[in-house]
Amino acid sequence: MTDFPAPLSGSAQDETLALRPKFDAAGLIAAIAQDVETGEVLMLAWMNAEALSRTLATGRATYWSRSRGEIWVKGDTSGHTQEVVEVRVDCDQDAVLLKIRQTGGACHTGRESCFYRVADGSSLTLAGDPEAG
Amino acid sequence: MTDFPAPLSGSAQDETLALRPKFDAAGLIAAIAQDVETGEVLMLAWMNAEALSRTLATGRATYWSRSRGEIWVKGDTSGHTQEVVEVRVDCDQDAVLLKIRQTGGACHTGRESCFYRVADGSSLTLAGDPEAG
Numbered sequence: 001m002t003d004f005p006a007p008l009s010g011s012a013q014d015e016t017l018a019l020r021p022k023f024d025a026a027g028l029i030a031a032i033a034q035d036v037e038t039g040e041v042l043m044l045a046w047m048n049a050e051a052l053s054r055t056l057a058t059g060r061a062t063y064w065s066r067s068r069g070e071i072w073v074k075g076d077t078s079g080h081t082q083e084v085v086e087v088r089v090d091c092d093q094d095a096v097l098l099k100i101r102q103t104g105g106a107c108h109t110g111r112e113s114c115f116y117r118v119a120d121g122s123s124l125t126l127a128g129d130p131e132a133g
Numbered sequence: 134m135t136d137f138p139a140p141l142s143g144s145a146q147d148e149t150l151a152l153r154p155k156f157d158a159a160g161l162i163a164a165i166a167q168d169v170e171t172g173e174v175l176m177l178a179w180m181n182a183e184a185l186s187r188t189l190a191t192g193r194a195t196y197w198s199r200s201r202g203e204i205w206v207k208g209d210t211s212g213h214t215q216e217v218v219e220v221r222v223d224c225d226q227d228a229v230l231l232k233i234r235q236t237g238g239a240c241h242t243g244r245e246s247c248f249y250r251v252a253d254g255s256s257l258t259l260a261g262d263p264e265a266g
Contacts, residue, residue, distance in 0.1 A: 107224055
């Protein structure tokens, strides 16, 4: 299933109970991965129609790598898989929210979350660093 | 401050403690708004350099409306403002995570969150609906 029906307009898209993802000009939608237990936002990645279909069909988070130009089953290389507990779409269906169970760090740096730095003006501090804030 | 320094490459970008946002070809980065109290992901929107600068300077979530092609201070029309408690960036700095205090519903439909529908295959159910699942 990679042939999704076309998005509707305005409030019809907001209220439809059909999955009608709204891919951008590059054929992608944003996908947020959130830890289903802790609520922590772990990463933001991208999906094309195939990645979204495979995520829904397999229950394993599957993305589109913009840098490598290929489908990317999270954890296939690192072992840091994401078991998808729930997939949500936003009002206009141009973003999805995955509630997941993460094995290992979600970030390629090895960290639990990709969002490990806090911006304070033009500088960043490491989250959880007692020097921060 | 809308002239951010250019992003670095690879692990240098992952580890820098300077804000070096990586805007896409359209000059935008994705911005996730998360309720700082409940952890609920409320919405995903977009920022250009000016929107990010203004968010950091004012503590009010400010986005770029792709549909209207203009800066959009969240709540200026609806009253549903977002007080920004913390701004995080991800590893390659092409996404930001705003931890916010939301007044009213974050979604233009009036709902608390934009992610009010759960995908089950090709159909959606309303989250929190006892018929769901």
